[in-house]
Amino acid sequence: MKEAEYEIKKIYYLLLGIKESINGSIPEKVVRQYNGYITELEEILGENLGSYKIIIYDFQEGYIGCYEIMFQINQILKYLENMHINSSEYQISKVGYLYNSIEDKELHDRCGDILLGETAFDRAINQATQILEDRIKKKAGLEKTVLTGLPLVSKAIHPKIENTILKFSDDPTIQEGYAFLFKGIISVYRNQTHHSLNFKCNREYALKFCAYIDELLKNIDRSIVVNE
Numbered sequence: 001m002k003e004a005e006y007e008i009k010k011i012y013y014l015l016l017g018i019k020e021s022i023n024g025s026i027p028e029k030v031v032r033q034y035n036g037y038i039t040e041l042e043e044i045l046g047e048n049l050g051s052y053k054i055i056i057y058d059f060q061e062g063y064i065g066c067y068e069i070m071f072q073i074n075q076i077l078k079y080l081e082n083m084h085i086n087s088s089e090y091q092i093s094k095v096g097y098l099y100n101s102i103e104d105k106e107l108h109d110r111c112g113d114i115l116l117g118e119t120a121f122d123r124a125i126n127q128a129t130q131i132l133e134d135r136i137k138k139k140a141g142l143e144k145t146v147l148t149g150l151p152l153v154s155k156a157i158h159p160k161i162e163n164t165i166l167k168f169s170d171d172p173t174i175q176e177g178y179a180f181l182f183k184g185i186i187s188v189y190r191n192q193t194h195h196s197l198n199f200k201c202n203r204e205y206a207l208k209f210c211a212y213i214d215e216l217l218k219n220i221d222r223s224i225v226v227n228e
Helices: 002-021 028-045 066-083 089-101 105-115 122-139 149-156 172-195 203-222
Strands: none
Touching: 002 028, 002 066, 002 089, 028 066, 089 203, 105 122, 105 203, 122 149, 122 172, 122 203, 149 172, 172 203
16 A cells, blocks of 8 residues: 555656746647546556546647647546545645655655655655765775765865866866755755754754755766866
8 A cells, every 4th residue: 555655656756846947838759648647546546547648649740739638637646536535735836846846866766665654754854864964975086995974075066276186167266165065965965964863853954954965966966076
């Protein structure tokens, strides 16, 4: 039952993502993706949801107008809200938007089930900071060291460009800012959630945090390795 609830929520948020990305004509591949999600729901729920699918027959150069898909998406979302998801439409919309904003695959894989769960959302903070720490270690080529946490980040991301392994900017003040930023994240969030169970947060807080970590992971990927 828990697994089915998770899959229903996941598909719900993916459908929300499609809805929120619609702006004008819709590519045929998006409609096929939408129909695929409806098929998955049919298998999970054991129900015939064919009436919610979009018949692909009138594409103009591979695109379809947004009215039909919006009409169908709104119907299936409302059905799921009323019959299978115990939350207000407003809260679900916010959760769906934040959930779909996370692009990093590893972050999705490790935090997705927690974020779509019901309790203990501090575990998402734990996993997100662990991913952040691991990504820094790998990008800086420090996998063979025993450094973890703040000592690791301090070595990999130094405020002084001439002493850092990962350079985020040629501007000394920006480099310094990144160093303090990553140290702060590790000190405040990583240490609290790795060494105790006292950190408490709700789903929305955890989602916002993971979305922010998602952006920091992109910054790490874009950083330049110097002073190895």
